[in-house]
Amino acid sequence: MFNASHIMRVADRFALKRGGELAEVQLAYETWGQRNASDTNTILLFGGLSPSAHVCASDEDPSPGWWEWMVGAGKPLDTDAYHVICVNPLGSCFGSTSPASINPATGKPYGPDFPELSIEDMARSARALVNLLGIQKLHTVMGVSLGGMTALAYAIEFADEVEQLVSVSSAMRAEATAIAIRSLQREMIRNDPAWQQGYYLSGSGPHDGMRMARKLGLISYRSADEWRQRFGHERVAVGVTPSEEFSPEFQVESYLDANARKFAGCFDANCYLYLSRSMDWFDIADFAATDEAALARITVRRALVVGVESDTLYPIHQQRALADLLCEQGHDVEFVAMPSIQGHDAFLVDRERFAPVLERFFADDVLLTEAAPYQVSQCAAVN
DSSP states (O other): OOSSSEEEEEEEEEEOOTSSSEEEEEEEEEEESSTTTTTEEEEEEEOOSSOOOOOOOOOSOOSTTTTTTTEESSSSTTTTTOOEEOOTTTOSSSSSTTSSEEEEEEEEEOOGGGOOHHHHHHHHHHHHHHHHHHOOOOEEEEEEEHHHHHHHHHHHHTGGGGEEEEEEEEBBBBHHHHHHHHHHHHHHHHHHHHGGGGGGOOOOOHHHHHHHHHHHHHHHHHHHHHHHHHHTTOOOOOOOSSSSTTTOOHHHHHHHHHHHHHHTSSOOHHHHHHHHHHHHHHHEEEEEEEESHHHTOOOEEEEEEEEHHHHHHHOOOHHHHHHHHHHTTTOOOEEEEOOOGGGHHHHHEEEEEEEEHHHHHHHOOOOOOOOSSEEEEOOOOOO
C-alpha cells in the first residue's frame, strides 16, 4: 500500500486533544537533503488528505512522488541547500498510526474505536518526531490544504521552534461549502452496506462509497473552467459501447470513474472519515479567544501565504484573511493570489506559477516584482 523510507515510534500513551489516548504512535516520514552544520536548514512539510510522505524520488524510493517538481536538487525546495522532511500525518493509512492500524488492546484494527482525531494531534505527533530526530528549530514549517492547517497549528503551538511559515491553499478554518461537501462524502461512505459501521475486514470495505466520495472530491478540487477546457462535451472513444444503462458516456465521467476506482482501492475508508472530519473541526480560535489572539502567538520571522483564485474549497479570501491578520500581528508576510484555473489542486499541477513563488521565497528575502504574473501583497513587520 505504501513505501515509507522511515517509520518511527514517536510516543507512548499519546493523549489526543478531543479525549482518549493511543497506547503508541508511529509516524511514517521521508527525508531529502542533509542537515547543515548549524542544524538550521530543516523544512517540515505537511501534505494534504490523500498522499503519503513520498513527495519526490529518492535513492531509497526512486518512484515519482506527489510533488516531484517542487522538492529536490535544484528545485524550489532545493535539497542541495535544505533538509526536507515530509510526515505522513497521524490518522493516514500510509504507515502512520491510524484507524487501519492494529489496536494493541484487541489485536484487531482500531476501525471506529480509534479516538477522535484533530489537526492539533497531527501537529503534536509531528513535533514529537522532530524532537526525536534531534532538531531544535525548524527553518520552515510548510503545508498544503490539510497540511496547511497542520503547519498553522504547529506554528501557533510551538512558536519558538519555527523560523518561517508557508501556507498553501489552506485556511484558519473550513467554510460551510467545504464542510457540506465533506459531510456528503462521509455520508456516501457510511451508507455503503460494506462499511459495516466501520468494522469491515482488512482488504474489503465500502469501495462503492469511497468511489463516489472521491468523485465528489475530484469535482471540488478543480474549477468549472478547467473541466470545460479539458473535457467540454466530448464523449468516450468511438466504438466504446456502454456496458450497461447509464454507464459513463462522456470523457469527464470516464476520467472521474477511473481515478475514483484507483483511489478507493488504495485508501482506507475509516482513515478517510477521520481525516476529513478533522479538517471540519479545525479552528484557530480554539487556541485562544480570537483569531487575532491565536495568531499573536506565532513568532516566525517571515511567512508566505498562497491561494488560488478559482479554489472553491478554500476560497482566496480565506488566504487573504490569514495574511492580513498575520500582518496585523507584525509579521513580514507575503501573500500571493494565483490566477490558476485548476482550483484547489493547482499547487499540484500549475508548475509554471507555483515553482517561481516558492523558489524565490526560499532563495532569500528578495521580494517578488510587480511584473509577476500573479497578485502579490506584502507588509513589513511592525517594530
